[in-house]
Amino acid sequence: MKKLINNPDDVVREALQGTAAAHPDLKVFFDPHYIVRADAPVQGKVGIVSGGGSGHEPMHGGFVGMGMLDAACPGEVFTSPTPDQMLEATKAVSGGAGVLHIVKNYTGDVMNFEMAADLGKAEGIEVEAVVIDDDVAVQDSLYTAGRRGVGATVLAEKLTGAAAEAKATLAEVAELCKKVNDQSRSMGMALTSCVTPSAGKPTFELGDDEMEIGIGIHGEPGRERKKLAPASGIIEQIAGTIIGDLPFKQGDEVLAFVNGMGGTPLIELYVVYNELTKILDGKGVKITRNLIGSYITSLEMAGCSITLLKLDDELTKLWDAPVKTSGLRWGV
Amino acid sequence: MKKLINNPDDVVREALQGTAAAHPDLKVFFDPHYIVRADAPVQGKVGIVSGGGSGHEPMHGGFVGMGMLDAACPGEVFTSPTPDQMLEATKAVSGGAGVLHIVKNYTGDVMNFEMAADLGKAEGIEVEAVVIDDDVAVQDSLYTAGRRGVGATVLAEKLTGAAAEAKATLAEVAELCKKVNDQSRSMGMALTSCVTPSAGKPTFELGDDEMEIGIGIHGEPGRERKKLAPASGIIEQIAGTIIGDLPFKQGDEVLAFVNGMGGTPLIELYVVYNELTKILDGKGVKITRNLIGSYITSLEMAGCSITLLKLDDELTKLWDAPVKTSGLRWGV
């Protein structure tokens, strides 16, 4: 295992200590671990809380701040955080207007957030939870745990954060979050596996000429293993699956999010974006906003994911609203 | 070779096409390749031009925009761009107040920029060039090509960009650039080699338990090869070398820049930052600004570099000034 770490058991704590030292706009708490914006709770504003396993940085801790999350709960690497973290975070950001939990659809995350919501309600805080499940690589059927929550989570955090900042009610923010999820589709692929610090070796083995299509963000194997192909072919398959699923249609305006899995350099993400524009142009779908970079990652995995979100005026305005976090910032 | 690309020869062009499609604030030109901010030339403002081999993204193209570079010239991967690119970029951003070339100290970059400056002057444009050479891993002596230009380049581009935006003269901006370079020191290390698209295999081979200390940003081997060690030991060596070189002293205020080489995930960079704060605390050096992320990269190389810049009020104010580029953005 080649990592810039000390003891594998201390990675999450030490990275949080680094976060605390780096960002005076954040308050970082330990045992249980959670990160809140320094000015929390903002009175009269809906608090937005998310969380999940660590190893997806900048998500979620890098998205705490004005215009996005009020708090994030980092679990161990690739392991959902626990209800006590979520409860403390919920209490810390409760400004009287209720708290939204943005939950990625994984069995562990959903169950832990459910327990936390119950505990929060027991303490008199109005809590709504919205589950994100945008990954078209997984069939949503009786025979699966449903689709995974992936790239749309970043978009939902930004957009609900903007709405909450504009003092939307809890019901409105929850409704918006569902809409973002409904109008988003994602799919990812990997060129290499990641290595969790505790396992110390690749989660899956891939041949030198192989790739995994339809991966999640925890080093899970994907939907199929294929021979490595040029970017054009890979993106055609991924974008095609996404576009067909909603479906995205001629004349639609979309936000195109090309995400790196952690070990893929930016130059390749721009090659991917270039391929994506050609495909969307061909379908008459117009990219009016974009996000290109490594925002929801799987440690050092090489690969990418694509998320498309169907935009309307409301969403576009919320996207453009100021945001001030270490991971995403504009307008301020 | 595992990369999200098509033909290796087309990577730079296609990534530039992606850049053109993604960022309406930029104008991208081909044959010769260069990127300028869409509102160039800004009349009465010093134009800031940089450039270098591709494969270091977001540097330099990702730093073109208000408050930073006016133009960037991307060469082939890890290969200095050519004088004709630099000349066209220089002409495109010349707003009557002269043009600064920010040049990283590599034989190729220096010679090509020299030729470009001569060509620019021949066309009646006042051109100043400042060479960045902040890499303490390399001895600056008669027996080397001098120190390499690495992390300080990013800081110099930001700070001179802010000064130029505030309508400093060419002489002032060049002086500032030299000051930033004089007050900066950097050093890097690698856990893995990178793979250039044209070579298709790792530039150097590293054992599973080895690392390279004192690497550059082009996959060059470093100053020494060592057994892999915990982050604390690695950062102690790197930070110690940097601190001793200027030297940084008790009471100094610094900007600490923890940079990922491209394949290292953010969570590790925060572990590194945590180690760095401990070392600087111990020396009584105060971090008053920081930058943590992959900003000057070597394709998919895993590893990091650290840059320290001694700050004063002038530099701090310029750092805080608004910047609007795809790679670095705040205040706007």
Added chain:
Amino acid sequence: MSDSTISGADVVRWIQVYASTIAENRDYLTQLDSAIGDGDHGTNMNRGMSAVIEKLDGATGDDVGGLLKTVGMTLVSKVGGAGGPLYGTLFMQMGAATTGKSDLAMGDWAKAVDAGLKGVQARGKAEPGDKTMIDALTPAAEALSKAAAAAASLSDALRSAAQAAEEGMKATIPLVARKGRASYLGERSAGHQDPGATSSFLLMKTAADTFADAGRPRADRKNE
């Protein structure tokens, strides 16, 4: 109804043996989870059980229900992932079923395991055959109920429960997962043993190993 009862001290001992068994099987569980999940089940359970051991330091087991609830709550707040709420609920429900007791007769144990299983099902909504820990726990709970109804000996009942759990665990191998992370793999999940079913089998096995000695004098016990 049985040859002996399970004392609070036995329960404490069981938890300790389970913790060390998990520690020994940490890499094995993680390896199973790497094949069809995210490779953390061993680490997660081990982190949780280590915290439990710290928490139980000096516990006497006078209140078996309270003890088991503490185990469950500790797991909930230390494990995370799917394992945390599921094993947490299992122990919390076992605790609820044994509130106020300082000794458990075989029937009490059978009811406790059944309550734990029902809790896991309520929390995780999995059915037998979905390739989860349910597939090890369900046959174990059934074997215990059957043994209790037939007034079998405690050690026979525990052995048959452990054996049923083992068979249930092995029976997960050919299954296609329908719950949890493994379900994302679809058909590719077949051919691998479920990590959660494995840690649940170990739970039943350590119970059999520990409690089978419960009736005998201390000096004859093997797990000390």
Added chain:
Amino acid sequence: MSDSTISGADVVRWIQVYASTIAENRDYLTQLDSAIGDGDHGTNMNRGMSAVIEKLDGATGDDVGGLLKTVGMTLVSKVGGAGGPLYGTLFMQMGAATTGKSDLAMGDWAKAVDAGLKGVQARGKAEPGDKTMIDALTPAAEALSKAAAAAASLSDALRSAAQAAEEGMKATIPLVARKGRASYLGERSAGHQDPGATSSFLLMKTAADTFADAGRPRADRKNE
């Protein structure tokens, strides 16, 4: 002064042969550059020489000076890195030294190579022994001057220049680099052959191979 002269068509042929030799040695040059540089020398030179070939399409070589200047300017705008300005300058200075000529006598060639070498030195500030292309070009230029002074035959002169370049190239192996990227490696640069010295040796070798035939009737020439 010599048995024959180099015609403009010969120069065109030399450039073509050099381009194909670079293409054949692309991976070799890149491999040398990987050891002590950044692994692009072969790709860079090949990109440049391919552009030169395109540019020269249909060139007759009536004006050797103009031809060589075009080669140099094309290399400057297509190669980049250290190789671009250095080889660009080499050819531009060779062109300046042969302005207006349509044939080169051996002395003209010796002067042209010397002018090119001086240009490279002025641009790159390297001394012999710094482990650069200079180490192949300097002995080659000296061999040519000596042959010109001794009124040797053109083919002998070219052969001795190529041989001197080869020796200079090999002599870079033990050297510690003091210029260019390889200098960053310090002592670690010793034990590797310099890529630029290698491409410069190939330049002198292809000149010998091509021009040695210059005096002979077309039908006997080997490089066609």
